[in-house]
Every structure is written in structure tokens, then in C-alpha cells.
Amino acid sequence: MKTATNFFMREITSEDWEAVHSYASISDVCRFQAWGPNSERETKLYIEQVLSDTSVEDPTRYVWGLADIEEGHLIGAAEMNILDKENEIGRISYVIHPGYWGRGIATQAAEQMISYGFQNLTLHRIEAVCDPRNAAAIRVLEKNGMEKEGRMRGHLKLDQGWRDSYLYSILVTDALYR
Known part of the structure; x- marks a missing residue:
């Protein structure tokens, strides 16, 4: 089985739409999300x-994009959004093709984004x-030293109704002493 060290992070290009669509069109991948499963048009618009x-x-x-080192194709994506420049707050997210679940890729991608956020974006x-039901996501966040701050009720509207969310965070001072 491949390990997390067999991927690298790179910029996404317009040519990546088919690779992105290969996971963004799968209902299991988006079951905890407000998006998807994507049509080809939705994936192209996302890119x-x-x-x-x-x-x-x-x-x-x-x-x-999270790319497989051996095969070179995209296996997922990782994202950092700056929520508040003045207060220096960012939010991370990630999505992995289910063929690569359980290999530590999300954990390592989150770690790299956290480092980038603190070191490069200050x-x-x-x-x-x-989603409180997403045990795998919870493990990824906790492995990266993020602390659960609480449950946000009715935080995200899904097709099947409103979803609660757990809010996790890490401060630069937490990261320095891990």
C-alpha cells in the first residue's frame, strides 16, 4: 500500500478537470459536503x-492539487482560504479520491497547509x-494538533437539510510547541 509520502502538492491547471471530476462526481466523496456529486460542467466551472x-x-x-508521484495524476485537492486578513485567520479543507483513502494523504496535506499558513501567510x-459524522476528517484534524472548539448548529445547508459542523482550530503558538 502506498503511503502519504507518495504525493506532492502543485498548482491546479485547466487540464486537471477530468482528474478532479473522477472524485468530485462520486457521491461518497461529497456526502458530508454542500457540493456534488458534480456534473462535468460543475467540475469545469470549479476549475x-x-x-x-x-x-x-x-x-x-x-x-x-494533490498528485501521485509515481503516476503523476491528481488524486485530490487541498485548499486554504483567508477568512480575515486583519485578524490573520485562515481555513483549510481537502478532498481525496476514495482510491487513496486511508493512506495518510489528507493528514499530510493538512500538515503542509498549516505550515504554509503559519510560515508563508503569517x-x-x-x-x-x-461534519460530526465524518470520523476520518476528525482524525485528520486532531492528528495535526487542531482542537475542537465546539459544534456549530445548523451551519451548512445540504440537499437533505441543515448540517451541524464541528469547528477545529490551531494557533501559531500551538504549532510552535508541538
Whole structure:
């Protein structure tokens, strides 16, 4: 079985839409999300929006493709959004193709985003939210030293109704002493 060290983070390109669609169109991948499963058009629009958002001079959105080192194709994506520049707050998220679940890729991608946020973007606080039913996401966040702050009730509207979210965070001072 491959380990997390067999991927790298890179910019997403317009040619990546088919690889993104290969996981964004799977209902299991999006069952805890407000998006998906994507149609081809929705995936292409997502790629266009990512390219637009990340090409501005002072971006508030950073998106990386997670690429398999051996095969070179995209196996997921990782994202950092700046929620509040003045208070130096960012939020991370990630999505992995189910063929690569359980290999530590999400954990390592989250770790890299947290490091990038603190070292390159000089953030003070990095957050993540997840569905309380998503045990795998909870493990990823906790493995990265993020602390659960609480449950946000009715936080996200899904097709099947409103979803609660757990809010996790890590501060730069927490990361320095881990």
C-alpha cells in the first residue's frame, strides 16, 4: 500500500478537470459536503473559479492539487482560504479520491497547509470545519494538533437539510510547541 509520502502538492491547471471530476462526481466523496456529486460542467466551472481566484495579485484562496508521484495524476485537492486578513485567520479543507483513502494523504496535506499558513501567510489562527459524522476528517484534524472548539448548529445547508459542523482550530503558538 502506498503511503502519504507518495504525493506532492502543485498548482491546479485547466487540464486537471477530468482528474478532479473522477472524485468530485462520486457521491461518497461529497456526502458530508454542500457540493456534488458534480456534473462535468460543475467540475469545469470549479476549475475555472479556482484559476480565477488564485491568479489575483493578493489572493485570499490558495488551492493545490494533490498528485501521485509515481503516476503523476491528481488524486485530490487541498485548499486554504483567508477568512480575515486583519485578524490573520485562515481555513483549510481537502478532498481525496476514495482510491487513496486511508493512506495518510489528507493528514499530510493538512500538515503542509498549516505550515504554509503559519510560515508563508503569517496567519495567527487556522480553522477547519467538518461534519460530526465524518470520523476520518476528525482524525485528520486532531492528528495535526487542531482542537475542537465546539459544534456549530445548523451551519451548512445540504440537499437533505441543515448540517451541524464541528469547528477545529490551531494557533501559531500551538504549532510552535508541538
